[in-house]
Amino acid sequence: MNTLLIGATGGVGQSLAHQLAGRVSRLWLSGRNGQILAGLARDLSALAVPAELGNELEVQALAEEVGPLDLLLYAAGAVQRAGLREQSMADLERLTAANMGGLALLLKYARFNPQARVAVLGVYPELIAVPGLSAYVATKLGAEGLVSVARKEFRREGVRFCLVRLPAVATGLWAPLGGAPKTALHPDQAAARILEGVLAEPLTEVLEIR
Amino acid sequence: MNTLLIGATGGVGQSLAHQLAGRVSRLWLSGRNGQILAGLARDLSALAVPAELGNELEVQALAEEVGPLDLLLYAAGAVQRAGLREQSMADLERLTAANMGGLALLLKYARFNPQARVAVLGVYPELIAVPGLSAYVATKLGAEGLVSVARKEFRREGVRFCLVRLPAVATGLWAPLGGAPKTALHPDQAAARILEGVLAEPLTEVLEIR
Structure with a gap:
């Protein structure tokens, strides 16, 4: 299972990387921070492919390097x-690239x-529609x-999509928001539930994790 | 009622401009095409304020020129x-600016x-999620x-928002899509229903036009 994980150095991303390692035949890890990425890849016997998601040429090169995929997270x-x-x-452009344009x-x-x-990690829109998060919600x-x-476009290629709705997860994403809520899932818990759903057959179109 | 209409030279925009004229005390019309805009403003005794929605300085200048608003469409x-x-x-950037960034x-x-x-003209998401429209749907x-x-952010300023869901309207927006469907509303019909809803008291948060 040729697998590419985008955002592998993020909070949920690192947990996903650890849980994917050994479970898929080939694991490519991508992220912006080449140094953290290289360390993670070394620890997990995975392949590091750093890329800036706002840069079309970098994403194109990434896609060419990893070859035909069985799983894109x-x-x-x-x-x-x-x-x-x-x-x-x-900032709006930065969030647009990370949350939407890179995809x-x-x-x-x-x-x-x-x-x-x-599989695309998403949100519960009603939970995030709070003052100060307009760029996050929009993207x-x-x-x-x-x-x-x-x-719909990829149906003819036989590619299936899963939108994963995640509740709050205790990651660094919350740092600019003053820390994660107490009810937040641990990233390892979140990653386990994500993979359980994303690797299930048949694949559900919208995976709601609570 | 100091009113600013953004996108006044578009299909629905022109109908909205005609129907707003005489009904609001001061009508500012904005759009990208300065020539069409000037003609429209002259015909309607309105004020033309051309602006490129992807250009922050132009939008800032526009906002300063029109002063405190009672209605922004x-x-x-x-x-x-x-x-x-x-x-x-x-193209994705162009659509982002017109549909989202300008707002x-x-x-x-x-x-x-x-x-x-x-009031923001919107869509029925389930109607537009068709192959080829990803950038439109996303933005x-x-x-x-x-x-x-x-x-939520503007509640403290007493500003109220109305998201207007529009079905297909027979405008030039459909040109790149091969023409509007036969069931499309005439722009004048759409404009009449929009204004009826947008000027009603109390203001509805989501106005669904069928």
Whole structure:
């Protein structure tokens, strides 16, 4: 099972990487931080392929290097807290690239084997629609929109999509928000439930993790 | 009622402009095409304020020129048909600016009078999730996300938001899609129903037009 994990150095991403290692025949780990990525790949006997998701050429090169995929896990994500009145367009672009544009680029360039799976980590929109998170909400909903169309466009290639709705998970993503809520899942718990759902047959279109 | 109509030269926008003229005390019309805009403003005794929605300085200048608003109508929009495999990032950026980023910029810079209304023309997501429309779906859902957060952030300023769900309307937006479906509303019909809802008291949060 040729597997590419995007966002492998993130909180949920690292847990996913550990739990995927040994379970898939070939594991590619991608992220922005090449150093952390290289260490993680070494520990897990995986392959590190750093890429900047806002850079089309880098994503294209990544897709070519990993070859036809059986499983693509999109676990990249960025968050920022800013009211609409203070929102900088640079931050909006950064969140757009991490949460939505990188996914569009991967779907443009990735090649898939028959019956491949694509899983995208998403949210419960009603839980995140809070003051200060407009860029996060907009780009996460945008990614849902991409998945809803990709599902139809890739049907002819036999690729199946799973949108994973995650509750709060205790990761560094919460740092700019003042820390994760006490009810947040541990990243290892979240990763275990994600993989259980994403590797199940048949694949569910929307996997709701509580 | 100091009113700003964004996307005034578009199909629904022009109908909205005609129906707003004479009904609001001051009507500002914005769009990208300065020439069409000037003609429309002259015909309707309105004020033309051209602006490129992807340009932060232009939107800021626009917001300053029009002053505190009682009604902001966001009727800008762009569509493009391309499979995810062929999607150019330039087109994705263009749609992002027209459908989502321009709204973020307006909400950053616009000033509002108490009890002001903001109406954003939206879609029925399940109707547009079809192959070739991924960028449109992603950016329209992104705009919905912005509205869901803006509603909460602007409550303290007394600004109310209305998301208008529109069915197919027979406008030029459909040109790249091979023409509007036969069941499409006439833009004048759509505009009449939009204004009826947007000017009603109390303001509904989501106005569904069928």
